[in-house]
Amino acid sequence: MAGIQISSVAKRFGAVAALNDVSLTVGQGEFIALVGPSGCGKTTLMRIVAGIESADAGRILVGGRDVTRSRAADRDIAMVFQSYALYPHLTVAQNIAVPLAMRRLSGADRLPLLGRFLPGAARRRAAIAQDVAAVARSLGLEAMLDRRPGQLSGGQRQRVALARAIIRRPAAFLMDEPLSNLDAALRVQTRREIVDIHRAAGVATLYVTHDQTEALTMADRVAVMMAGRILQVATPEEIYADPQDLRVATFIGSPRINTLAAEAGADGVVRLAGEAVGLVATPGPLTLALRPEDLWIAESGIAATAEAVEFLGESVLLHARHASGEPVILRLPPEAPRPRPGTALRLGFDPARALLFDAAGRRVAAHAPAERALV
Amino acid sequence: MSDAVLPLRRAAPIGEALAGLMLTAPAAIAYAVMLLLPTLAAVALAFTDYELGMPGFAWIGLDNFSELLADRGFAVSLRNTVIYVGIVTPLSIALGLGAALLIEAGIRGRALFRAVFFLPVVSLTVAMAAAWQYLLHPTIGPLNAALRRLGIADPPFWLSSSDWVLASLAAIGVWENLGYTMVLFLAGLTAIPRELYAAAQMDGARRAVDRFRLVTWPLLGPTTLFVVTITLIRSVRVFDTVAVLTQGGPNRASEVLLYTMYREGFTYLRLGYSAAITLVFLVIVLGLVWLQTKALDRKIHYG
The missing domain is CATH 2.40.50.140 (Nucleic acid-binding proteins)
Incomplete structure (x- = not known):
């Protein structure tokens, strides 16, 4: 089965168990919101799926392939960070191009001056520029391709981060509270856009949030996590009307x-x-x-x-x-x-x-x- | 109503200005007495033939400078300084960056290595020079003993051969500066957000060198610029190791700018001529600072 499969993942930080036998499957094309109070382990789980953090036990499968021991770069996953993590010294176009440049260009191709004269590098660069232009157009970023992240508003930076994630058509998306740094009005609008991007890409998406409204409005299924355990995974309607645990019932609903x-x-x-x-x-x-x-x-x-x-x-x-x-x-x-x-x-x-x-x-x-x- | 307020308004700035002047006075006076006046005096001296102990002096215009241009000794001293700076600056920056990266990446003993590399910065160079003199001693020094054991029958006389003396002094200079550049780079490294490294990994930067090129090096830009200028200035200022270890010798092979100035001023007592050399030194340092501010304005800050 494609998508993301997390099976029996455990993680300890010293004496603290951050994750306790966590299993979760995000189907192909499915959008799962992982919601829970801060400190419940949801970001740790996401970083383990991403390959930034390693699990003490358990397995991670992406697109049916076991990536538990693979490096982040080899997992075919893209991630949108809470802080957006854009490269401040690169223009918007260069930021979006990084995932492609890292994969399609050799180390020598990427050398500052020499790289331009290597055989085929110019052609590969032109292809990347085309892809960047296409993604920028789809996200309405054409006008700011030459600006630096520091010159953009929070909403625009967020779009650049999204563009950088979708450009290389990964097998799965991870999103770590991508809306938490936006103001309330923009958040509602961007919620819709992220869901649309997810639908268009048709890949498994794991979306971490502490905001139940985001979880309920965006997700196909909601996974409620507390104290390092996933308590319930169900559709938003079921989570709300039919919670299986008192903590889920009290966490969801306002x-x-x-x-x-x-x-x-x-x-x-x-x-x-x-x-x-x-x-x-x-x-x-x-x-x-x-x-x-x-x-x-x-x-x-x-x-x-x-x-x-x-x-x-x-x-x-x-x-x-x-x-x-x-x-x-x-x-x-x-x-x-x-x-x-x-x-x-x-x-x-x-x-x-x-x-x-x-x-x-x-x-x-x-x-x-x-x-x-x-x- | 405005009539009642205006006099008050008028009175306030005078009192404020006075308070402002009084509050800045200590710093302003100290700056004038300790820095501005001596600098101006040195500039003035550079245009005289004043010698220490002479009853008077004459204004001789640019004579000191034309003498400098013709002076073989000064040319050698300038050339030696440039070579010294040319070795010490790039090496202490590259090694400092390397040490900082290794310490940052290390798991154990960070504090220990930081302290070990920083020790030369806080130690007294004049005192450490004695240790260097022993280390580099041609016959009893451990360095040459080790070289002999490795089969080099005739190791160099580090501090007393005109071929090697500048390189030896430069090595000591690197040892002195490395800790300083390392600490600055360590500070620069901690300012780089961890998330960027995670993002770089996700974006496909597999190897550490890819992540260095994508994240570390560009984000260290402002730090590197500062480190380059400060190291340039620190190495142009080289004096104490030369004064203690070689006195500019052998045969002027290690004569550097500040040592020439010192010798002209305090051995030959030609203060006017010495001041002219000081002025050249000052122009070099100010030029470096000017370059740095220019570069800072132009580039490397990302807003």
């Missing part, structure tokens, strides 16, 4: 998913502060997790006190507090009545959308009980 301590009794009925909530699960302590948009103000249900209201335009956030002291956030339509702070509320929810996690944070099945089990 505002954060509401979590309430609950318990399933010996009869399996899930109770929140002693009140049955209309769910049945295996007995034991549980966490009940509910997205803000899955809660509403009802006649009966979870008892809470309203605290504050935030108007967001397309919706309103109601900050409330559960009787146990845990905060609860509701996303309400903007036209909904807004309770005054201090009002006692009852919150309803659809049991089918409620998520239950066991004491270890693993997702457990929640069933709607038979009619008579409802108290």
Whole structure:
């Protein structure tokens, strides 16, 4: 299978395990976003795939070829760095041409003056210049080919970095938070462009980010990573609606998913502060997790006190507090009545959308009980 | 309202200017007394026939300089200086860069090697010259002993042969300057972003020499320019090793610019003539500094 295959990779820095038996497959033409909080090991994993860092254990396959022991230059991978890593002394055109020059020209060809007079060098250089012009055109960089990176804006530098990555048609792209140095408006626009470039190239792309919005909007599949482990790999929809781990549920979604301590009794009925909530699960302590948009103000249900209201335009956030002291956030339509702070509320929810996690944070099945089990 | 404010405004600059003058005065006075006046005095002296101990002097215009042009000794001294600089500058820069690259790439003993190479810079040359005199001694020196053991029956008399003395002094000069250039290059190397090396690897720069050509050398540009000028100036200024080890000999083979100046001024007491040599030296150094600023403006900064 083509694309990138990462199998059982481990990496330690001294006593710290940065990566713990990480496996992930990026299919041919697939875009996977690797998302997680800073320090979770996602950049380390990317650098290991790139060949800049070596793994302590495990294997890396690119395009079906085992590259675990290959040097970065021999892996047929291109990478876009967070800092863009452009060569400051080269013009935009020269920067974009570097990957081709390194592969198509010999060391002697690249000598400053002598190189021009070697047989075939002129022809090879002309071919490179043509390729550079084509890539520059596709990214709208023609006007700045003779400038230096220092004379470009952040967005333009980012494009140059992208151009340098795509010019040699690698088997896979790696992108290390390429949007984190752009302002918010440009980020939204560039998100789309990167996805388009990925589609046009049709190669496996591994995209590292700490920004869940980027991950959800751009990726075919999202891999959530924490503390050196990949917790779940799934489509954005599944990651959001069907998280398999409490840490995934709390990391993805803004505002954060509401979590309430609950318990399933010996009869399996899930109770929140002693009140049955209309769910049945295996007995034991549980966490009940509910997205803000899955809660509403009802006649009966979870008892809470309203605290504050935030108007967001397309919706309103109601900050409330559960009787146990845990905060609860509701996303309400903007036209909904807004309770005054201090009002006692009852919150309803659809049991089918409620998520239950066991004491270890693993997702457990929640069933709607038979009619008579409802108290 | 403006009437009420204006006098205040007018008063403030005078007080500010005064404070400014008072605050800059110590530095300005020190600069004038220690640097500007002596330099001007030397320039003035260069146009006189003043000799130390003489009751008076006469303005002789450019006579000192025409004498310099005709002076065989000065020509030899200038030529020796150029040769010395021509050996010491490129060698201490190349070796300093090499040492810096090796230390930067090394895993162990970085601090140790840094200290070892930097030691000559902080040590007293006059004192170290004694060690060199012993090392290079024709009969009892370890260098010649080693050469003899290697089968060279008749090793050179390093400091007392007119063929070898300049090369020997240049070798000591390289030893003195190498640590300095190395430290400057080390500082320049740490300023190069690590990411660029990673990017170079991804871009296909397989060999270390490819990465050196693509990243290290161009990004060291500003450092190299500075190192070149500073090393040129430091080697033009060579004096102490010559004064201690050879006194310009044998037969003027190691006579360099500053030593000639010293000899004219303090042995023959011809201060006017000596000042003329100083002026030539000053012009060379200022020329180098001017070249550096020109090059800095022109190139090698990447904005």
